[in-house]
Amino acid sequence: MLLQVQARAKINLTLDITGLLPDGYHELETVMQSIALADRLVFAPLPGGIELETGASGVPAGPENLVWRAAELLRKQTGCRRGVRIHLFKNIPVAAGLGGGSADAAATLLALNRLWSLDLSREELARLALQLGADVPFCLAGGTALARGKGELLTPLPPLPPWGVVLVTPDVAVSTARIYKEYDRLLPVGRPDTQAMLRAVDRRDLAAVCASLGNVLEPVTASLVPEVRRVKGALQEAGAAGVEMSGSGPTVFGLCSGEEEARRVAGRLDPRLGRIICTRLCAGAIHLQ
Structure with missing residues (x-):
């Protein structure tokens, strides 16, 4: 089997x-x-x-x-x-x-x-x-x-629609343990509004979700990995509806209205930014076959 x-x-x-x-x-x-x-x-x-x-x-x-x-x-x-x-x-x-x-x-x-x-x-x-x-x-x-x-x-x-996602992963190694240690040392200001995000998700509102994106670790990672800010700027200029770093990084994602739009955004990016992947949101995590 x-x-x-x-x-x-x-x-x-x-x-x-x-x-x-x-x-x-x-x-x-x-x-x-x-x-x-x-x-x-x-x-x-x-x-x-x-x-x-x-x-x-x-x-x-x-x-x-x-x-x-x-x-x-x-x-x-x-x-x-x-x-x-x-x-x-x-x-x-x-x-x-x-x-x-x-x-x-x-x-x-x-x-x-x-x-x-x-x-x-x-x-x-x-x-x-x-x-x-x-x-x-x-x-x-x-x-x-x-x-x-x-x-x-x-x-x-509530499940979100299958909005498009552009992932850009700079070719830089990031230690999660180091990021959290730096966070404890620096204690950056500016926290995401989780309640605003919950309301946006409940409405399945792309603009509101994008307006509520936030990651308290991003300033820490970006201080160590300048590529994070460059990728964010590039995704914004390329037309992503909302841009944020995921986890402790260094991957930055751009949300788009659909996969076709995600491919258009990805096509405007400089491949030297890192590994670029187009995908979408989905409802499940594991699929057994």
């Missing part, structure tokens, strides 16, 4: 930090959105052990990979001794603020729950997801949602 899974990336329409939790983690408030851009994972049963093949530059194929860690976590938590061979085909830019690793981990939890006949509930999978990373619970659920706490307190929101 083979299972093929599409693990979709995410963008942050807003990202705010509201404080520190008792365990030292940052307390988040973020409106997250799945996009159609997806990695593909293929799962094949083995009598025992975990084998992971990636073939992508800079993507580890061992215990450092969240896919491996998700599989091992399931085995540890359930006592399952069955094995799996996993082929990971990367389409989502790595370490780019798009939740690619988190999406792959969430897909692994869902796929192995079926492949190994574990019968874990969505709630049980969500608790395991949080052990793997703050974005993994959302990537398991997908769609449009408000995430609070470490990212595990999810409130589903």
